[in-house]
Amino acid sequence: MEILSPAGNPEGLVASIMGGCDAVYLSGKSFGARAFAGNFTDAQLEGAINYAHDRGVKCYVTVNTLVKDTEMDDAVSFVKFLADIGADAILIQDLGLLKSLHAVDIKKHASTQMGIHSAEGLEWCKRNGLSRAVLNRELTFEEIEEITRDSPVETEVFVQSALCYCISGGCLFSSLVGGRSGNRGMCAQPCRKKYSQDGEKSFVMSCADIYGVDWLKKLEKAGVSSAKIEGRMRSQAYAYLSAKVYSSANKGLDPEEYANEVELLKTVFNRGYGDGYLGGVVTPVQKKYADNRGQYLGKATFTKRKFDTGQLDEKVGIRDGLTLYKGDEKIGGFKLTSVGKTASPFSLPDGTYEVYRTYDPRIDTIKNMIGEPPKFT
Known part of the structure; x- marks a missing residue:
């Protein structure tokens, strides 16, 4: 195929x-x-x-x-x-x-x-x-x-x-x-x-x-x-x-x-x-958000800006870009400088936030591998 x-x-x-x-x-x-x-x-x-x-x-x-x-x-x-x-x-x-x-x-x-x-x-x-x-x-x-x-x-x-x-x-x-x-x-x-x-x-x-x-x-x-x-x-x-x-x-x-x-x-x-409709006639509507949020990693609880990446459902790495949401409100984003016990670089109210990965340094490696395209003219 x-x-x-x-x-x-x-x-x-x-x-x-x-x-x-x-x-x-x-x-x-x-x-x-x-x-x-x-x-x-x-x-x-x-x-x-x-x-x-x-x-x-x-x-x-x-x-x-x-x-x-x-x-x-x-x-x-x-x-x-x-x-x-x-x-x-x-x-x-x-x-x-x-x-x-x-x-x-x-x-x-x-x-x-x-x-x-x-x-x-x-x-x-x-x-x-x-x-x-x-x-x-x-x-x-x-x-x-x-x-x-x-x-x-x-x-x-x-x-x-x-x-x-x-x-x-x-x-x-x-x-x-x-x-x-x-x-x-x-x-x-x-x-x-x-x-x-x-x-x-x-x-x-x-x-x-x-x-x-x-x-x-x-x-x-x-x-x-x-x-x-x-x-x-x-x-x-x-x-x-x-x-x-x-x-x-x-x-x-x-x-x-x-x-x-x-x-x-x-x-x-x-x-x-x-699966769209491939698996049968079920609604494909996803009501929470319509924009690109990247990969959902799970929830994390922040106290005085600090949190532990071990709370997340997925593994993360140094330089990963994380974005925090509270419902449909985007709180902010930052790149990780360490894993495990770490902190947000900006202030935010104590509480639990949804965490999405919007950047991974391996993506830059792919872009560099692809390089500049020919002019085709």
Whole structure:
């Protein structure tokens, strides 16, 4: 099964490939569903594709926004350009664009924005010239297994990903309240805001991220062709670590061999993790917070600024960056200068606080290993 990693910019591309992925997906400066990622100029796209191919990695380009009539000629020209420079496939949402590309010789994948979630949808993909469908994140494993079994096209499933409260491609929330359409790559993420429900104010629509490494072998056995990692807006360390974790698991390595990378992955970006809907229809909402807090370490009681790191559920090391929270209030953060009995460098009321690791010095080692990316031009 293919491990497909994000490349939101040149740094992310190099990091994902160094992490061991089999394919990357990226975007040009237009028509991609992550308009606020760094993305690639036309000249950079050609260089990026060549760089990936030289390392045995496939390169898919997202052309997966809804396209206005006034943009259609430019979108078709862009896809023809991608075919000429050797892109392995495009991801597409707009049905008008799909129809306009029938004569362009490039593989076409149905973006998750198309909402493909059934055997009938996969049959439709086959009839309309699509060779792969990125399935809805809202499907359970049993549903994926059932529709993939006799699928006439390849299937791709998100295994490491943010999870929308609404259905991808079907949400108008951001465009209605903020004038920024998620279907045009500009989602303002209003579902990550606090709202009142039954007199309680919380993040009632903010979902925990999918962490599906334990589902890889089941998905492969079910016939899924590609395991997708989301994260074009995230750091190069995230790109490397997620690719490393999932490619290691895909190879069947002992989890102990990549346990350090799992720990670091949960440090560089973490708004809470879960199985999403893979394990069944249960709410993925995580009401406590919607931001990246890093790895949860446990609770610690501070008395006159002093505390013992031995109270925490996870081990910590010197120079680890810790951030303290009281409920949803961020109290402050600091780097450890010692382990065991130590102290906060700033004053805070005596009490018990939730502690998260937001920095680990090993992340800098990874960044230095990746280095500066080529110019790709």
